[in-house]
Amino acid sequence: MDISKIIKKIIAGEKLSYSQALEFLMLGHEHFNEIIYAGGSIRQNFRGSVISTCTIINAKSGKCPENCRFCAQSVHNGSNIEMWPLKEKFEVTEHAKADSPYGDYYGIVTSGKRLNDQEIEKVSDMMGYLKGSGVPQKICGSFGILSYEELLRLKEAGLERFHHNLEVSKSFFPHICTTHTWEERRSTIENAKRAGLSVCVGGIFGVGETSKERVELLFEIAECDPESVPLNFLVPIPGTPLQDLPLFPLFDAVKIIALARMVLPSKDIKIGGGRVEVFKDNQSLPFLAGASSMITGQLLTVKGVSPEDDSRLLEQLGLKRVKVL
Numbered sequence: 376m377d378i379s380k381i382i383k384k385i386i387a388g389e390k391l392s393y394s395q396a397l398e399f400l401m402l403g404h405e406h407f408n409e410i411i412y413a414g415g416s417i418r419q420n421f422r423g424s425v426i427s428t429c430t431i432i433n434a435k436s437g438k439c440p441e442n443c444r445f446c447a448q449s450v451h452n453g454s455n456i457e458m459w460p461l462k463e464k465f466e467v468t469e470h471a472k473a474d475s476p477y478g479d480y481y482g483i484v485t486s487g488k489r490l491n492d493q494e495i496e497k498v499s500d501m502m503g504y505l506k507g508s509g510v511p512q513k514i515c516g517s518f519g520i521l522s523y524e525e526l527l528r529l530k531e532a533g534l535e536r537f538h539h540n541l542e543v544s545k546s547f548f549p550h551i552c553t554t555h556t557w558e559e560r561r562s563t564i565e566n567a568k569r570a571g572l573s574v575c576v577g578g579i580f581g582v583g584e585t586s587k588e589r590v591e592l593l594f595e596i597a598e599c600d601p602e603s604v605p606l607n608f609l610v611p612i613p614g615t616p617l618q619d620l621p622l623f624p625l626f627d628a629v630k631i632i633a634l635a636r637m638v639l640p641s642k643d644i645k646i647g648g649g650r651v652e653v654f655k656d657n658q659s660l661p662f663l664a665g666a667s668s669m670i671t672g673q674l675l676t677v678k679g680v681s682p683e684d685d686s687r688l689l690e691q692l693g694l695k696r697v698k699v700l
Contacts, residue, residue, distance in 0.1 A: 376402075378409045381637070386420050391637045393590060399634050400586045404626060414633030414665025421641045422667040426694045428685070429515065429645070430478035430672045432470050435461045435485035435494075441554045443542070444616040445582050445609055448486040454614035461485060461494055464501040471510045477671055477682035481505075481512035482538060488555060489519040495528065502533030515575060520555065520563045526570040537567035538575040540605065544591035547584045564599050577605035577645065580631055581623035589631065593638045603668065604642050606635055608649030628653050629664045636665030643668045651680060658688050 376398050385391060391399075402410060437458030439448045447454035471481045483501070490498060498518065505514055515536035516529060526537060541560055542548070548557035567574050576599045578592050596604055608623040608631075628649075635644050645668035646661045654660055658680065661669070671685045680688075689696055 378406075378413050382413055382416055385417055385637055385640050393594060396590045396593065396634055396638060397587060399637070400590060400630055402630065407626070407629070410630055410633050411660075411663050414629075414636040415663050417636050417640050418644070418662075418665040418667055422643070424694050425667070426662065426689055426696050427479050427643055427645075427668040428477060428671050428682075428696055429480035429482055429668070430474040430512075430682070431482035431484050431517075431670060432462070432467060432474075433486075433673075434467060434483045435459065435487065437486055439486040439488070441488050441552060443552045445551065445579060445612075447612045447615060449615075452615045454612050461497060464497075464504040467501055468505050468508045468510060471505060471512060472508070474672065474682075475511050477686075478512055480515045480536060481510065482515040482517060482670075484517040484538075485519065487519055489521055490525070495525055499528060499532035502529065506533045520559050521566065523566040523569055526567050526572060530570050530572050534572065536573040536575055536602070537564075537570075538603075538605070539563050539567065540577050540579070540607075541592060541595055541599070542578050543582060543584055544588040544595060546591060547588040551582055561595075561599070564601075568600075573603075574599065574601045575603035575605060575645075576601035577603075577607065577647070579607040579609060579648070580628070581609035581620065581649075582617060583620065590634075593635055597639050602643060603645055604635060604639055605645040605647040605670070606632060606666075607647045608653045610649050610652050623649060623653050625653055625655075625657065625660070629660055632661055632664040632666050645669060658684075659692055662689075662692055662694060 437448050437456055438450055440450060442449055442451040447456050513535045515538055516534050517538040543551050545557045564574055564576055576596050608628055611618050611620050644666045646666045647670045671682045673679050
């Protein structure tokens with residue numbers, strides 16, 4: 376395939392076709408430099424040298440009734456993790472203040488299929504308390520499958536962005552989860568948009584899906600028209616059904632990032648879980664390949680990179696973190 380020609384067309388406003396995307400994922404190691412150039416040049420055209428960042432808090436851990444096969448927080452899996460109920464607004468606020476030098480967005484993440492009515496009340500109060508305490512970051516929430524009315528209530532309380540991944544393609548979803556449907560996830564994203572929230576929609580790669588299903592997922596994410604697109608790579612966790620899968624190959628991860636940039640050229644392509652394990656000492660590669668955002672600091676059940684190390688990395692690459700506040 377003529378990658379340079381495709382780059383020019385994308386920059387000119389044409390969309391990458393499904394067949395071109397699949398062909399791109401089939402490229403071998405001899406095309407490594409072209410792959411990096413494709414993602415990096417399109418990122419530079421649409422996003423410049425600006426990198427956005429977010430930090431997150433695991434505000435409710437474990438005891439999730441859903442059976443997502445990759446997740447350590449599911450009660451169906453035998454992972455050894457710490458568990459706690461929804462944190463109090465004071466603790467979440469102090470954590471947000473401590474993270475304020477490092478993130479443009481502050482993500483509050485809860486385990487479980489959804490918040491119950493009591494938790495909706497508690498989180499709504501938390502939103503107001505965060506803003507009233509002078510927390511400067513934009514507030515993002517990852518609260519599971521919620522209705523339009525619930526999301527509207529959270530927005531009115533102060534929530535600004537809602538994070539809800541499709542996780543995997545529609546066709547592959549029954550192989551990864553059977554306690555809720557892909558359609559429920561897609562509907563939740565539409566509920567958030569209808570409520571006037573910015574949306575963050577991504578997925579996880581390396582859970583047994585084919586190249587075709589990876590392409591399907593990226594196109595399905597594009598149909599959601601999110602502002603932010605987090606890309607996660609499986610870290611096989613002991614106790615989960617996917618514990619024996621291999622770590623996602625670095626070369627394939629580079630292709631996924633570059634392809635995400637080609638399919639979603641103007642979006643904020645974010646690197647999330649698996650960055651430490653997959654890229655190891657090559658932490659510059661995600662950004663050279665097209666990423667324009669990252670979760671920095673602590674993650675949920677896998678390793679993160681310290682904000683100080685991430686700041687040094689961006690400086691070395693000549694990239695700038697410009698706050699979106």
